Amino acid sequence: MKPSMEKYKSLYAYFDGDAWEAAKYAFLPLLPYHTWWSSVWIDGVKSSFGRGADFLEERGFLRHDRATSYPIAYIGDEEGEEKTIPPENDEALSAIAATCEENGIALVFFKAPVAKWTRAESKVVKAYMAEHGYTYLELNDHLDEIGIAPETDFYNELHLNTSGANKTTDFLANYLKERF
DSSP: OOOOHHHHHHHHHHTTTOHHHHHHHHHOTHHHHTTGGGTHHHHHHHHHTTTTHHHHHTTSOOOOOOOOOOOOTTTSSOOOOOOOOOHHHHHHHHHHHHHHHHTTOOOEEEEOOOTTOOHHHHHHHHHHHHHHTOEEEEGGGGHHHHTOOTTTSEEETTEEOHHHHHHHHHHHHHHHHHHO
16 A cells, blocks of 8 residues: 555554554555564464464455354344444545545445344444445345355355355346446
C-alpha cells in the first residue's frame, strides 16, 4: 500500500494512538522492516509450528473438502445477543465506499454464510447498510437458493468448505451478473 493519510490513520488506530509507530509503518517502512528479512523464515516457522491448517485460514481461503455438521444459528428461532458496529469499522466502511464512489466502482457488501451468524447480528448490519445507502446482500437469507446444507457445506462454524464456497461463489456471481 502506498504511503497515504488513509494508511497512516489505519495504522494510528491499530497502534492505539501511537503516532510514531503509525508514521514509521506508513511513511518510513525501511525503519520497522530493515532487519525483518533475516527472521522471516525462522519466526514464521516458529509461530506456525504445530498450528496446522487453521494458521493458514487466518490469511485467506484454504481449500477444505472435509465437512463438519454445524447447526445454522440464523435458521433458529432465537435471534441472539444484540451487537453494534464498532466506530473503527464504520470509518473503514465509509472510506471504502468513498474510494469506490470517487473511482466509479459499484460497491456491494455481502455476508457469506456462517453457521454462528445470528439474525441479531444481521439485523444490526442491515440497518447500518440501509442507513448509509450501501448495497448489502445477506447470503444467510438465501441459504436455500444457494443450496447450503449444514451437514455438508461447512468446514467449521465460521468457514465454508470447498463445496459451500463453490455454491456461494456461483450464487454471488449470478447475483452480480443480473444486477450490474
